[in-house]
Amino acid sequence: xxxxxxxxxxxxxxxxxxxxxxxxxxxxxxxxxxxxxxxxxxxxxxxxxxxxxxxxxxxxxxxxxxxxxxxxxxxxxxxxxxxxxxxxxxxxxxxxxxxxxxxxxxxxxxxxxxxxxxxxxxxxxxxxxxxxxxxxxxxxxxxxxxxxxxxxxxxxxxxxxxxxxxxxxxxxxxxxxxxxxxxxxxxxxxxxxxxx
Numbered sequence: 784x785x786x787x788x789x790x791x792x793x794x795x796x797x798x799x800x801x802x803x804x805x806x807x808x809x810x811x812x813x814x815x816x817x818x819x820x821x822x823x824x825x826x827x828x829x830x831x832x833x834x835x836x837x838x839x840x841x842x843x844x845x846x847x848x849x850x851x852x853x854x855x856x857x858x859x860x861x862x863x864x865x866x867x868x869x870x871x872x873x874x875x876x877x878x879x880x881x882x883x884x885x886x887x888x889x890x891x892x893x894x895x896x897x898x899x900x901x902x903x904x905x906x907x908x909x910x911x912x913x914x915x916x917x918x919x920x921x922x923x924x925x926x927x928x929x930x931x932x933x934x935x936x937x938x939x940x941x942x943x944x945x946x947x948x949x950x951x952x953x954x955x956x957x958x959x960x961x962x963x964x965x966x967x968x969x970x971x972x973x974x975x976x977x978x979x
Contacts, residue, residue, distance in 0.1 A: 807837015812947070818939060819939075839855065869965055871966065872964070899919060902943075914935075927946075928942050
């Protein structure tokens with residue numbers, strides 16, 4: 784399993800917009816994403832389950848024996864494996880970082896509206912110390928499309944292709960008790976995944 788992005792769910796209509804995008808969905812949402820232009824031998828499709836408020840997320844990959852649990856405000860990532868049943872803390876994946884870092888931005892430039900995965904979203908452009916991001920964010924507060932360019936020259940684009948109501952079980956965002964945590968890894972298995 785080697786992919787992730789914050790990207791999200793939405794409302795079919797746009798509310799009034801503030802000076803910056805809202806923080807997250809009010810109910811659990813499940814989103815299928817596709818990475819459009821990142822280089823990898825792995826399939827580019829993955830699924831994200833967002834907890835209400837958008838503070839936590841669970842990322843799964845078809846055919847992979849595990850998933851990622853993310854605490855977005857804390858920038859904390861836990862990899863959970865099913866065979867064997869273990870968990871471990873990993874550094875923030877390089878490909879994921881731009882989609883988390885946009886939350887730190889202080890200044891956003893508002894653009895027009897477009898539609899992804901059948902939902903309306905508004906374009907926003909922002910920059911942080913890590914790079915620049917162009918996002919299309921729904922009225923419920925998370926991106927349906929993210930084009931990110933890092934200061935290191937990396938680029939990637941992630942697009943939502945399907946959105947549905949997600950599970951409201953809080954246990955979906957916690958490490959199962961029978962998956963002991965082996966501690967932290969000194970490297971991320973995602974480290975080699977670069978945009979083009």
